[in-house]
Amino acid sequence: MNKDTSHINSLENEAIYIIREVAAQFERPVLLFSGGKDSITLVRLAVKAFYPAKVPFPLMHIDTGHNFPETIEFRDRLVEELGLELIVRNVQDSIDEGKVKEETGRYASRNQLQTTTLLDAIEEFKFDACIGGARRDEEKARAKERIFSVRDDFGQWDEKNQRPELFDMLNGQIDLGQNVRVFPISNWTELDVWSYIEEEDIEIPSIYFAHKRKVFLRDGMIWSAEDEVVYRDDHEEVIEELVRFRTVGDMSCTAAVLSEATTISKVVEEIRESTISERGARIDDKRSEAAMEKRKQQGYF
Amino acid sequence: MEVLKIATAGSVDDGKSTLIGRILYDTKSLTTDKLEAIEKTSKQRGYDYLDFSLATDGLVAEREQGITIDVAHIYFSTKKKSYIIADTPGHVEYTRNMVTGASTSQASIILIDARKGVIEQTNRHFFINNLLRIKDIVVAINKMDLVDYSEEVYNKIKADFEALMSKRDYQDQKITFIPVSALKGDNVVHKSEEMPWYKGEALLEHLEQLNKADIYNVGTPRFPVQYVIRPKTDEFHDFRGYAGKVYGGNLSVGDEVMVLPSKTRSKIKDIYFYNEKYETASRRSSVTITLEDDINVSRGDMIVKENDLPTIDKQFTANVCWMDATTLTPGTKYVVQHGVNKVLAKVDRINHKIHPDYSGIEKDVTELKVNDIASVTFKLNKPIFYDQFKNHRTNGSFILIDSQSNNTVGAGFIQ
Ligand SMILES: Nc1nc2c(ncn2[C@@H]2O[C@H](COP(=O)(O)OP(=O)(O)O)[C@@H](O)[C@H]2O)c(=O)[nH]1
Ligand SMILES: [Mg+2]
Numbered sequence: 001m002n003k004d005t006s007h008i009n010s011l012e013n014e015a016i017y018i019i020r021e022v023a024a025q026f027e028r029p030v031l032l033f034s035g036g037k038d039s040i041t042l043v044r045l046a047v048k049a050f051y052p053a054k055v056p057f058p059l060m061h062i063d064t065g066h067n068f069p070e071t072i073e074f075r076d077r078l079v080e081e082l083g084l085e086l087i088v089r090n091v092q093d094s095i096d097e098g099k100v101k102e103e104t105g106r107y108a109s110r111n112q113l114q115t116t117t118l119l120d121a122i123e124e125f126k127f128d129a130c131i132g133g134a135r136r137d138e139e140k141a142r143a144k145e146r147i148f149s150v151r152d153d154f155g156q157w158d159e160k161n162q163r164p165e166l167f168d169m170l171n172g173q174i175d176l177g178q179n180v181r182v183f184p185i186s187n188w189t190e191l192d193v194w195s196y197i198e199e200e201d202i203e204i205p206s207i208y209f210a211h212k213r214k215v216f217l218r219d220g221m222i223w224s225a226e227d228e229v230v231y232r233d234d235h236e237e238v239i240e241e242l243v244r245f246r247t248v249g250d251m252s253c254t255a256a257v258l259s260e261a262t263t264i265s266k267v268v269e270e271i272r273e274s275t276i277s278e279r280g281a282r283i284d285d286k287r288s289e290a291a292m293e294k295r296k297q298q299g300y301f
Numbered sequence: 302m303e304v305l306k307i308a309t310a311g312s313v314d315d316g317k318s319t320l321i322g323r324i325l326y327d328t329k330s331l332t333t334d335k336l337e338a339i340e341k342t343s344k345q346r347g348y349d350y351l352d353f354s355l356a357t358d359g360l361v362a363e364r365e366q367g368i369t370i371d372v373a374h375i376y377f378s379t380k381k382k383s384y385i386i387a388d389t390p391g392h393v394e395y396t397r398n399m400v401t402g403a404s405t406s407q408a409s410i411i412l413i414d415a416r417k418g419v420i421e422q423t424n425r426h427f428f429i430n431n432l433l434r435i436k437d438i439v440v441a442i443n444k445m446d447l448v449d450y451s452e453e454v455y456n457k458i459k460a461d462f463e464a465l466m467s468k469r470d471y472q473d474q475k476i477t478f479i480p481v482s483a484l485k486g487d488n489v490v491h492k493s494e495e496m497p498w499y500k501g502e503a504l505l506e507h508l509e510q511l512n513k514a515d516i517y518n519v520g521t522p523r524f525p526v527q528y529v530i531r532p533k534t535d536e537f538h539d540f541r542g543y544a545g546k547v548y549g550g551n552l553s554v555g556d557e558v559m560v561l562p563s564k565t566r567s568k569i570k571d572i573y574f575y576n577e578k579y580e581t582a583s584r585r586s587s588v589t590i591t592l593e594d595d596i597n598v599s600r601g602d603m604i605v606k607e608n609d610l611p612t613i614d615k616q617f618t619a620n621v622c623w624m625d626a627t628t629l630t631p632g633t634k635y636v637v638q639h640g641v642n643k644v645l646a647k648v649d650r651i652n653h654k655i656h657p658d659y660s661g662i663e664k665d666v667t668e669l670k671v672n673d674i675a676s677v678t679f680k681l682n683k684p685i686f687y688d689q690f691k692n693h694r695t696n697g698s699f700i701l702i703d704s705q706s707n708n709t710v711g712a713g714f715i716q
Contacts, residue, residue, distance in 0.1 A: 007383045009586075010303040016587035017546045020528045021641070024600055048575040049587070052540060053532040136374045143357070143373040150707075159371065163709045164397055164624055166404040168546070169638050169700050173707040187304065187385060189376045274332075 008196055015042075015184040016049040017168065018147055019131065022182050023049075023056050025172035026129040029182075030087070032118075033059040035071035036248045037204050038133030038185065040078070041193055044202055045184060046131075047082060057131075058085035062118050064110040065092045066229045066251045074205040089121040106218075106231050109253040119155045122179055129172070131182045137189045147186050153177040190246075191271050198264045208267065210244045210259040221255035246271075303585070305508065305516070306385045308402040308435070310426035311412030313390075316443045320412065320483035321375050321386050322353025324505060327490035330377035331356060350484065357388045372398050381509050396657070396672040397624035399429050400712055404698070407516035408437040408508065415448045415480070419461040424658040427462075431469045432620065432657075432674070432714065434694065436516050438476045439507060446482040450495040455480045468659045471691070475515065479504050520549035520693040522584070523611065524604040525640040530589055542573065542589040543598055545641075548695040552590070553581045557607040560598050561686045566607060567592040601642035603686045611686045611696060618652065618678045618716050619690075621669070625703065625710035629669040629677070635710070636702040637681065640695065643702075645682040652676040676716070690714035 019042075022029045031046060033039045046055045061075060079086045091113050094100045099120070100113045122130065136143045146162050148170045163171055172180055185193065197204060214225040216236040223230050225238040229252045232238075243256035244267070261267040309317045322339075325331045331339070335356065343352045357373050373388045387402035403409060409430045413423055430438055440462055448454045459478045466476065479488055480499055487493030490505045502510075530542035552558075556569045572582045573589040582588040590604065598604075605611060623629050629648060637646040654663040654675040669675050690697030701711035 007304045013546065013585055013587040017527070020544050020587070024528045024641070049544070050528075050530060051573070051575050051589070052534070052537045052542075053530045137376040140357070140373070143375065144371045162371065164401040164712070166401055166700055166709075166712045167695060167698050169640065169698075171638060171700060171702055171707070171709045173636070173702055173704075175707060187374070187376075189378075189383075191378075192383075 008192060008199060011185070011188050011192055012045065012048075012196070014187065015045045018170065018182065018184040019046050019049045021170045021172065022129050022131060025170070026180070028125065028127050029057040029129040029131060030125065030127045031055075031057060031059045031131040032133075033061045033075065033086070034133070034249065035061065035067065035075050035205065036133070037193060037197060037208060038135065040202060040204055041185065041196060042131060042133050043078065043082070043084070044200060055082075055084055058087050060087040060089065060121060060125075060127075060130075062114050062121065063088050063090045063092075064114060064250045065090060066110055066227075068205070068207050068227075068245075068248055068251055070205045070207050071248055074203075078203075087121070087125070089117050089124075091117045093117070094120065106233070107253075108231055109250050111250045111253050114250075115155070122155065127179060128174065129180045129182055131184065133185060134183050135188050135190070135193070136183075136186050145183060145186065147183055148172055149181045149183065150174060151179050151181055155179075191268070194264070194268045194271050198268050204264075205248065207245045207248060209264075210242050210262050210266075212240055213243050213256065214238050215241050215243060215256060222257065223255055224251065227251050303513075304383045304385055305408065305511065306387070306406045307508070308387045308399070308406035308409045308430075309389050309412065310399055310403075310409065310430065311443075312414070312420065312422040315412040315414045316483040317410075317412055318354030318357045318388055319352075320410070320441065320443065320481070320489065320504075321388050322356035323483045323486055323489045324386070325356055325375065325377055326351075326353060327486055328377055328379060328505070353483070372402050379505070379509060384508070396425070396429065396674075397622065399426065400433065400622045400624075403430055403433040403435055404712065406435060408439070408511060409435045410439045410441050410504070413440065413442050413458055413462075415442050415444045415451075415454050415458065418454075418458050419465065421658050423462070424465060427465055427469070428657040428659060431471050431474060432622075434471050434474070434518065434691065436474060436518065437511055438474060439504060440476060440478045441483075441504060442478065442480045443483050445480045445487060445493075445496065446485050450480070450482075450487070450493075452496070452498045455499070465659065477501070477507055479507065518694060519584075520688065520696075521609045522550035522552050522606060523548045523688070523693065523696045524552060524590065525642065525696075526598055526600055526602045526604065527641050529599060540591070541595070541598075542591050543604065544587070544589045545604075546587045547582045547584050549584060549693055551581050551583050552604075552606075554579075558592070558604050559607045559610065560592075560596060561603045561605060561611075561613060562684055563597070563602070565594070565596045567594040567596060569593075569604075603640075603642075605686070611688050611693075613684050613686050615681045615684045616649065616679060617681075617685075617687060618676060619699070619713035620655065620716060621675055621677045621701070621711050621713045623669040623671060623673045623675070623711045625708060626671055627703065627706075627710065629701075629711065630667065634704070636704055637679065637685070637699050637713075638702055639685050639687060639699040642685060644685055646679040646701075647681075649678040649680045652678060677713070687715050689716060 094117045100116045215222045216225045244259040261270045311317045339355045375386045389402040411426050481488045488503045492503050526543045527545040570591045570593045572579045651666045654666045688696040697715045699713045703710045
């Protein structure tokens with residue numbers, strides 16, 4: 001076996017090692033599943049890590065209620081096919097319970113509200129490790145993130161006081177009430193993820209491929225006009241374009257890009273040539289340069 | 302080619318962040334939105350050039366103070382290779398970051414400010430790169446634009462650095478000197494027109510031509526068992542697989558092996574990677590191994606070739622880099638994490654402290670403070686199976702965990 005010839009394979013080996021460390025070092029791990037390509041990739045890696053046994057931890061989806069309908073269908077089918085356990089917790093419930101307040105206005109999104117629902121779910125299930133699909137290349141504050149990132153009782157990230165990580169050794173020792181966020185694909189780039197999806201022939205939701213959609217333009221970005229959760233002013237004109245999405249987070253803050261890529265290999269080709277970074281299409285990071293760092297300190301995933 | 306991981310070392314303001322930003326810019330790895338953000342901020346600050354350090358300094362405090370606080374990982378790729386560069390802060394108190402960055406790197410860039418030359422900090426940076434046995438080092442003499450691209454300045458710094466090299470422990474380390482200007486882009490990605498006297502390669506050219514043999518030390522295979530896979534399904538009723546990563550060398554089906562610590566002998570039956578079987582598991586692959594015999598193996602055990610055993614002992618001496626604000630004193634207990642294996646350890650004695658600026662050793666030391674490097678002897682409650690660090694980077698290293706705070710408080714390299 002020449003598993004070390006391509007760099008994608010070496011990233012895969014590293015991720016599988018990390019996922020196995022989670023299963024070995026923690027009592028109640030969970031894989032945070034957003035329905036996006038990164039978490040779909042994580043599921044694939046987890047399946048590979050434990051074959052022929054089942055993945056020894058559940059998936060959890062913190063549902064903003066603002067999903068593209070395709071992603072929910074996709075999620076349920078994936079879980080069914082792989083025989084995985086799925087937990088869903090809803091941001092809507094946190095709103096109904098009065099724990100968080102819905103944002104209003106042009107840039108209203110439920111992205112920030114997820115944090116409360118997530119922290120409550122961690123407490124409810126006593127999860128001690130949450131596996132996530134964040135990558136260091138996504139954003140500057142992420143670039144400082146550890147693979148095992150310790151969060152305190154309030155889920156907060158203390159960026160100035162992180163544990164050093166040496167060689168392959170991952171220190172998962174924590175106190176009661178603390179938990180660890182684990183990022184097995186830390187060292188992958190967006191292109192790596194897409195190349196892996198291509199190489200492994202992993203199925204992903206259709207919105208990642210070019211399709212006709214009613215959209216409108218704002219701040220130089222393309223927004224879906226087909227879904228009512230995306231706020232649109234009356235004067236913002238609706239047009240039809242061929243688009244795809246590069247991330248599929250909360251619909252209300254995920255912009256589309258013009259694309260003709262209808263297959264995975266064409267998507268890989270487009271990404272390779274693209275000059276707009278993935279997070280350039282997420283309005284919540286544009287709010288301020290330090291947006292991500294702030295959200296992480298508050299316990300955001 | 303695997304991903305090439307590169308560590309950087311240099312004092313504050315030597316230009317590490319600028320150098321990395323320059324590499325990203327010249328390899329067209331900066332996306333338009335990132336470039337726009339850099340242009341905007343540079344202008345706001347009234348610079349008449351682009352401040353590329355903005356590409357890597359990501360935390361608010363870092364941008365405010367114009368310094369790098371924590372190791373950042375930067376990604377880019379060329380047609381030949383994928384790279385990860387660790388932007389390591391250069392403050393004296395951050396030796397731990399440098400050791401950390403170097404531990405996962407295969408090559409290293411040491412920056413020197415051409416106006417300052419080799420300073421005490423440079424000794425330290427070189428010492429750590431040598432301690433960690435990084436095989437390929439580039440000494441980038443930066444800010445050449447501020448010394449009129451002078452060959453004499455370059456030669457003087459090179460000679461001073463070569464004097465240091467005679468003191469090093471690990472001789473099998475390739476060192477390349479390159480005069481650069483990170484700010485202006487000379488000899489970073491493109492060859493400089495300002496320094497016709499320099500006949501060598503630009504920095505990126507050098508990195509591009511590194512191959513595996515240049516950067517990896519090949520040792521003997523070690524297979525620490527990470528996780529035991531027992532599906533308990535009808536199809537795989539008796540399946541008992543040992544999941545782990547192969548280190549140092551390859552393992553093959555049919556290899557006569559020994560399981561430590563029980564010293565039970567067996568043979569490798571199958572090697573799985575997911576649902577496919579392979580004849581050989583190459584180093585650094587995460588595989589699942591089954592054995593011919595039904596023996597009891599658990600996490601922390603190690604599968605090795607029968608004719609190539611590591612040292613099995615309840616004590617060892619190591620060079621320790623202490624990384625915590627608490628002090629290490631003889632008699633104190635820590636958890637030693639050696640790969641995936643954890644044992645309880647007691648500090649038996651501090652043999653001597655090593656000055657990382659090559660000014661010698663210090664005996665009769667009673668405690669270690671943060672960033673100290675020292676030879677320490679430990680006694681363990683159970684034997685571990687180790688190699689000397691000089692023979693095996695993975696199986697010769699460990700971390701120390703404080704069982705009160707759970708923090709990683711030190712790293713060690715077994716002698
Ligand atoms: N003239 C000149 N200035 C440089 C060069 N490289 C870096 N600088 C400047 O030196 C300062 C410190 O650079 P920075 O990259 O933040 O250093 P770091 O602390 O090592 O990351 C900044 O003002 C840079 O613009 C160079 O090659 N020439
Ligand atoms: Mg810096």
